[in-house]
Amino acid sequence: MPLTDETRAAAREIVARYPVGRQRSALLPMLHLVQADEGYVTAEGVELCASELGLTAAEVSAVATFYTMYKRRPVGDWLVSVCTNLSCALMGGQEVYDRLSEKLGVGHDQTTADGRVTLEHAECLAACDYAPVMTVNYEFYDGVDEEAAEGIVEALARGERPVPTRGGPLCTFAEVSRQLAGFEDPRPEGVAGTGFLEPSVVGLTVAEQAGWRGEVAHTERADGPTGPAGPAPVGDVLPGKAPADGARSGVSPAAGAPTTTSAAPAATKSKGA
Secondary structure: OOOHHHHHHHHHHOOOOOOOOOHHHHHHHHHHHHHHOOOOHHHHHHHHHHHHOOHHHHHHHHHHHHHOOOOOOOOOOEEEEEOOHHHHHOOOOHHHHHHHHHOOOOOEEOOOOOOOOEEEOOOOOOOOOOOOOOOOOEEOOOOOOHHHHHHHHHHHHOOOOOOOEEEOOOOOHEEEEEOOOOOOOOOOOOOOOOOOOOOHHHHHHHHHHHHOOOOEEEEEEOOOOOOOOOOOOOEEEEEOOOOOOOOOEEEEEOOOEEEEEEOOOOOOOOOOO
């Protein structure tokens, strides 16, 4: 399907956001715009980006094939991504993926016969604290099991939009692609919700309850402490207060265990190995 005049006008609007000489930075949002219109990055979309930005088709294609969020084949209304990386796999992520694959009758990077749902393995969704995790069009559904994941897909098939665990309201792939291109969600309810929940800050909560705090130990130059006019100081973030006898506590990178070392003279003090 040819790109619409509206899409071409929107592409020029994106380019105009950037100063002269740096307009090739518009390529990433322009590729999302193409996906919003075409459902994936088409050859015509590549040519549009190239012509508007003064790039070659090869340069545009190099970017489009590097980032996994740019699709080179048609995507359904709902892109279902299931994390099967280590943390999620240990918590049942592979079983979640297998259940959805069987139910939908598709494998990785494949779309159902009705064109509605595309399924994919996700290498990592950056939400290990909520494992196992799946997303639909990049909105999070945390701590899912096989039944919960299947229920989400069934709701999508009924035309519903299940509420994500965190983030904004669920959008179609075309809608979210347009947002990633830098255009606001026109829906009144299209406002992002909670960005994180308790698992994301449990370490901070424990530290606050225990009264832990971080301190920075600065290195010193041979000719005296590094002052404002000198190079930026190098330091280690150390847990707790420095011992009164001048020794400093730290963490051994090799063993990952707390260590205590005597303070070195100013001329030789350096970061621990």
